[in-house]
Amino acid sequence: MKFGVLVFPGSNCDHDTYNVISELAKQPVTLLWHDSSDLENCDAILVPGGFAYGDYLRTGAIARFSPVMQSVKKFADAGGPVLGICNGFQILCESGLLPGALMRNAGLKYICKQVYLRSETLDSPFTNQLTRGEVLKVPIGHMEGNYFCDDETLKTLQRNDRIAFRYATPEGEITPQANPNGSLDNIAGILSEGRNVLGMMPHPDRSSEQMLGSADGFKIFQSLVGTLAAAGR
């Protein structure tokens, strides 16, 4: 199997994400420059955090039109797994690979802290090694993480089990106090209709080894590695 980490001008978690795959998951991984439409036969695409194109216009708005994203859209439409973290989630929403949008945090402040996520579904390549309701300690670091969509979209996400993670208390309770940024329904991460695209604001790349305060995020990468291995990749 081979992982590809996208690199835009302004990406800053590309090497963190690369490091998780190469040093912790010990799998082949390559960096993919935004200006090329060649995905180099990667089996999974990781869209890292940062500030692609300086977040000019809107977060993810310019990245959406880059050559590499046209290929990622085709890859995702064909069922290929795509994980977008933080700015990566914003890019996937702008690109239409995931519904909704990420607005400025309700408190208008940049928030950087550890949060707790409740795992809401095991039915995806990214979550199949979690247990239902499992609480993960994963950090956030964002200004625009306030998930928003219209009522109909929210109902569709709920009905089809497409909410992957919700902000929760350390005990796994979904409360307004546990919601750091005003996200609708405490949503921290969602899946595409085909379940092969996951976008999440919290950073599993920054919580994949105990030295960083938590290794809980690594389970998401492990799930993806396990899924690809099971598919003979």
Added chain:
Amino acid sequence: MKAHVYVTLKRTVLDPQGQAIHNALKKMQYAEIEDIRQGKYFVLTLGDSLDAVAAKNEVERIAREVLTNPVIEEFTFHLEDGE
């Protein structure tokens, strides 16, 4: 020709920045201001080859596809003739 495009959050979307400005104005005794919505403003300079109808279509398309995120934002625009 120039096009002036104004982008704001939809009415149904909470605008915390607009609210914060509004609250500040209320504290400053501007009691007659009922609401504020903050937005973005773009000026596009168009080439001479476009007539008014083509310009309108082009600007509308750019506003819809690039300058706004239709999930949360809406836009208005007007064209300005002459130098």
